[in-house]
Amino acid sequence: MHNHFNGLKTAALFGAIFALLLAMGSVISGGRYIWLFGLLGVGMTAYGYWNSDKLAIRAMHAYPVSEAQAPAMYRIVRELSTGAGKPMPKLYISPTAAPNAFATGRNPEHAAVCCTEGILGLLDERELRGVLGHELMHVYNRDILTGSVAAAIAGVITSVAQMLMFAGMFGGGGNDEDRPNPLAMLAMALLAPFAAMMIQMAISRTREYDADEDGARLTGDPLALASALRKLEVGVQRAPLQPTPAIQNSSHMMIANPFRPQDVSRFFSTHPPMTERIARLEQQAYGFRQR
Numbered sequence: 001m002h003n004h005f006n007g008l009k010t011a012a013l014f015g016a017i018f019a020l021l022l023a024m025g026s027v028i029s030g031g032r033y034i035w036l037f038g039l040l041g042v043g044m045t046a047y048g049y050w051n052s053d054k055l056a057i058r059a060m061h062a063y064p065v066s067e068a069q070a071p072a073m074y075r076i077v078r079e080l081s082t083g084a085g086k087p088m089p090k091l092y093i094s095p096t097a098a099p100n101a102f103a104t105g106r107n108p109e110h111a112a113v114c115c116t117e118g119i120l121g122l123l124d125e126r127e128l129r130g131v132l133g134h135e136l137m138h139v140y141n142r143d144i145l146t147g148s149v150a151a152a153i154a155g156v157i158t159s160v161a162q163m164l165m166f167a168g169m170f171g172g173g174g175n176d177e178d179r180p181n182p183l184a185m186l187a188m189a190l191l192a193p194f195a196a197m198m199i200q201m202a203i204s205r206t207r208e209y210d211a212d213e214d215g216a217r218l219t220g221d222p223l224a225l226a227s228a229l230r231k232l233e234v235g236v237q238r239a240p241l242q243p244t245p246a247i248q249n250s251s252h253m254m255i256a257n258p259f260r261p262q263d264v265s266r267f268f269s270t271h272p273p274m275t276e277r278i279a280r281l282e283q284q285a286y287g288f289r290q291r
Helices: 006-031 034-051 055-059 071-084 117-122 125-140 143-169 182-219 222-238 245-253 274-289
Strands: 090-094 101-105 111-116
Touching (some): 006 182, 071 090, 071 125, 111 125, 143 182, 182 274, 222 274
16 A cells, blocks of 8 residues: 555564664674574564554553544544555554654554543544554554564664673683683663664654655545644653653554653654654645645
8 A cells, every 4th residue: 555665664674674683683792692682583573463553541540431532533533544455453542641642553453542531632533533544544554563573672672782781891701712812791781772773763854754655655645644643742741751661662653652752862763753644644745735
């Protein structure tokens, strides 16, 4: 449902993050245990796959809602999912004033869409439709799985880097033949988490741009999503979420960066700048009018 070469870009980024994980394995004991790091990466990928539909819901304390409780949300999601020929996802509401929304789940058959109470009170129905179209395209493009797995692997790299730092400071242990170069270990310990984070950011930003465009195509109304993003930019600044570990691990799934600007720099943000996203949507709307 998109033509952004998502598969190629994602494969390249995942190849880079797996190569980084294996490079860390090669530093330890001269690469003797590199297979262990490969298995670790596969294991964390499997964990991310099977649990991607639970972690964000739990972090946001969201609860499932019935059609009677959220009629507009149900109506919009049913219409859009039917139009896309996809199953209806489960719907949740998070009891927080921070305006945001996210989708989660490893595939369209095991998906959930969640809106906060804040976003439901902030947007009109046309804007909410634009947001829900964006979130559904995250599901259909398998972006939630991609982001969750990338976050899991990046977490492994960070944890291993901390162990490398400790080992490098104390000589690495083992005999002279097995002992790795402590300078190499320290360099890897310092650079690997940064590189993993940057790759994860690249994956997340690419998927946000693509979900904007695909979601606008699904709803046929790019300007509705652009209007919603303008309101969300202001709304998040007024009612941000606290950057707790659970929320930080799920923030890449949300349609807007949930934190205050001073809590996360633009350089390390999981989301592209709102101004750029809005400009792209306005250009897309102009293209629609030219047809």
